Amino acid sequence: MDNRFIRDHIRSMKPYEPIIPMDVLSEQLNIPVDALVKLDANENPYGMPPASIRRLQALSYGHIYPDPESRHLRQKLSERLNLPLENIVVGAGADELIDLLIRLMMNPGDVMINCPPTFGFYDAAAQVHDLRIETIWRNKDFSLDSAEIASAAKAGAKLIFLANPNNPDGGLIDQKTLSKILELPLMVVMDEAYIEFAKPHQSLVHEVLKRDNLVVLRTFSKWGGLAGMRLGYGILPSAIASEIMKIKQPYNVSVAASEAGLGALEDVSILNERMDRIITERTRLSHGLQALGYLQPYPTDSNFVLCKVLHVDAYQLKNDLMKQGIMIRYFRTAGLEDHLRFSIGKPQDTDRLLAALEALAP
Ligand SMILES: *Cc1c(COP(=O)(O)O)cnc(C)c1O
Numbered sequence: 001m002d003n004r005f006i007r008d009h010i011r012s013m014k015p016y017e018p019i020i021p022m023d024v025l026s027e028q029l030n031i032p033v034d035a036l037v038k039l040d041a042n043e044n045p046y047g048m049p050p051a052s053i054r055r056l057q058a059l060s061y062g063h064i065y066p067d068p069e070s071r072h073l074r075q076k077l078s079e080r081l082n083l084p085l086e087n088i089v090v091g092a093g094a095d096e097l098i099d100l101l102i103r104l105m106m107n108p109g110d111v112m113i114n115c116p117p118t119f120g121f122y123d124a125a126a127q128v129h130d131l132r133i134e135t136i137w138r139n140k141d142f143s144l145d146s147a148e149i150a151s152a153a154k155a156g157a158k159l160i161f162l163a164n165p166n167n168p169d170g171g172l173i174d175q176k177t178l179s180k181i182l183e184l185p186l187m188v189v190m191d192e193a194y195i196e197f198a199k200p201h202q203s204l205v206h207e208v209l210k211r212d213n214l215v216v217l218r219t220f221s222k223w224g225g226l227a228g229m230r231l232g233y234g235i236l237p238s239a240i241a242s243e244i245m246k247i248k249q250p251y252n253v254s255v256a257a258s259e260a261g262l263g264a265l266e267d268v269s270i271l272n273e274r275m276d277r278i279i280t281e282r283t284r285l286s287h288g289l290q291a292l293g294y295l296q297p298y299p300t301d302s303n304f305v306l307c308k309v310l311h312v313d314a315y316q317l318k319n320d321l322m323k324q325g326i327m328i329r330y331f332r333t334a335g336l337e338d339h340l341r342f343s344i345g346k347p348q349d350t351d352r353l354l355a356a357l358e359a360l361a362p
Contacts, residue, residue, distance in 0.1 A: 009108075009130045016124070017332070031325040037352050039343040040327040042167070042194075042304050044225035046274040046346070052226060052263030061255055068250040073258050076265045077233055081205060086238045089245065090261075092252050094193055094219040094232030098161065099125050100244055101189055101215060101234075106131050111157040115144055117168060117333050119191065122161040137335070142169040142298070146177045153184040163191040165198050168331060168341045170300025172202055182207070182214060189215045194302035196223035196275055197282075202301075208235045215240065222303055223275055224264040229257040278303050278344045285344060288354045294362055295340075304329075304343045311362045314338050320360050326353055 002011060019041070026033045048056075070090045078085040091097040098121060106112065108130035114123050115136050126133050134157050136148045149160065160181070164173045182188055190204050195218070205216050216235040221227035231253065236244065253261075264271060286305050289295045295307040309317060318330040318340060329341040342353065 007130075010128065013124075013127050020327075022327075025322070025325070025327065029323065029325055035325055037326045037345060037349045039304075039345050039349060039353065040329045040341075041227070042222055042302070042343045043227045044222060044274065044303075045278070045344070045349060046225060048225050048229075048260065049264045049267035049271055051266040052229075052260040055259040055263040056256060059256060059259055064255070065251050066253060066255045066258055069245070070253050070258060073253070073261050073265075074233075076262060080265060080268070081235065083205070083209070083235060084238070087208065087235055087241055088233055089236060089241050089248075090231065090233045090253050090258075091248065092230040092232075092254075092257070093221060094191065094217045094234075095121055095125075096230075096248075096252060097217055097232055097234045097244075098122065098189070098191075099128075100248055102126060102129050102131065102159070104240070104243055104247060105159060105187060110159070111152070111155075113149060113152050113157045113160040113186075115149070115160070115162065117142065117166075117331070117336050119161075119163050119167045119193075120333075138166075142166060142171050144173060144177055144181075146180050149181060149186075150184055153186040157186060159187045159189065161189045161191055163193065164202070164204075165194045165300070165302040167194070167302070168304070168329070168336070168339070169298050169306045170194070170302040170304055171298065172198055172301050178204070182211065185213075187213050187215070189217060191217045193217070193219045193222055197279060197303045198301035205235050208237065212237050212239070220261055220264055223271060224261070225271065225274070226257075226260050226264060229260040230254075231257045231261045277346075281347060281350055282344050284347075285342065285350050285353070288350065289342070289357070292354070292357055292361055295357070304341050306339055306341045309338050309340055312360075314340050317357075317360060321353075321356055324356055326356055328353075 022033050022036055074085050074088045077088050102125055111132045111134050112126045113134045115138055134152045136145050195203050208214050219232040286297045289297045294310045297305045297307045315330050
C-alpha cells in the first residue's frame with residue numbers, strides 16, 4: 001500500500017517484527033497472564049522496585065508538565081555515578097537517546113557502522129534517518145572484527161553503536177578491542193543496557209570525561225525493573241549533552257517515569273539483591289540448558305542466555321514453548337536462525353522452561 005507522500009527511504013523499510021503482548025497471548029492460549037513465563041525481552045522478573053511503586057501510587061502532579069531538564073533525576077544520577085550533572089541526559093528509554101544521537105550527529109548519507117548480530121534498533125534508527133550503514137559482521141564467537149572497524153573508520157564512517165555486553169549473545173568486548181576502537185576517528189556510543197549484570201569495572205562511564213568521542217548509554221529497563229516506564233540515560237561530553245538538550249522533545253520523560261526512576265535510585269540495594277539472584281539463576285539456567293544435550297549456551301555477562309540449537313528447528317521449538325505459555329526470543333537475523341535467546345527469570349521460571357525443553361528434546 002504505497003502512498004506517494006511518504007519519503008522513499010521509509011517506504012522501502014521493512015516493518016518492525018511485531019511483539020505479541022502478554023494479554024493478547026493470554027487470550028489466544030486461554031492461559032491467565034500470571035501463568036505466562038515471559039523470557040523474551042530481558043525484563044526484570046522481580047517487577048518494579050518497591051520505592052517506584054510507592055512513588056507512583058502517591059503521584060499527584062500528573063496534570064502538570066514534567067521538568068524539561070529532569071533536574072531532580074539527573075541530580076540523583078549525578079550523585080550515584082559521581083559525575084557532573086551537565087554530562088547526564090535522560091530519555092524515554094535508551095532507545096530515544098539512540099535516535100537523538102543519530103539526529104544530532106548524522107546527515108542523511110553519512111556512514112554508521114553496525115556490527116550484527118546485535119541490538120536491532122541501531123540499524124532500524126539508522127534507516128529512519130537515511131544513513132549509509134556499513135555492516136561489519138561479528139566473528140563466529142560474536143567478538144568484533146576490529147580490523148574492519150578500523151578501516152571503515154579511516155574511510156570516513158562517523159558513528160558506531162556497540163552494546164557491551166552485547167545483545168543477543170551477552171558477551172563483553174575485551175579491553176584491548178575497546179581501547180583500539182576508542183582511538184579511531186569515530187564517535188563511539190557504548191550501550192551499557194546490561195552492564196549491571198557484568199563486572200562493574202567493565203563500564204566506560206568514567207572514560208567519557210576524558211575524551212570527545214565517547215558516549216555511554218544506560219537504561220532503567222533491565223536492572224531497574226522499569227521497562228514499561230521508558231527511562232534511560234546517557235553520559236556524554238558536556239558539549240554533546242547541551243546540544244541534545246536543544247533537540248529533544250521538551251517533555252520526553254514523563255512525570256511517572258521520572259518518579260519511578262527516583263524510586264529505583266532509592267532502592268539500589270534491593271535492585272542489587274535482585275540482580276544477584278538473577279546472576280545465580282543465570283548460572284543454573286546455563287548449566288541446565290547445556291545438560292539437555294541439544295542446546296549450546298554461550299557464555300554471558302547479562303540477564304539472558306543465547307543458545308545454539310542442535311538437531312531440531314529453533315523456530316519450531318520457540319513455537320512449541322509458546323503454546324505452553326513460555327515466551328522466548330527467536331531471531332530471523334542471518335546467522336541466528338538456529339539460535340534461541342532465553343531471558344533469566346525467577347527460579348520457578350527456570351524450572352518450567354527446563355522441564356518443557358526436556359519434554360521437547362529430540
Ligand atoms: C533493551 C535494550 C535497550 C533498550 O533500552 P530502553 O531503555 O528500554 O529503550 C538498549 N540497548 C540494548 C542493547 C538493549 O538490549
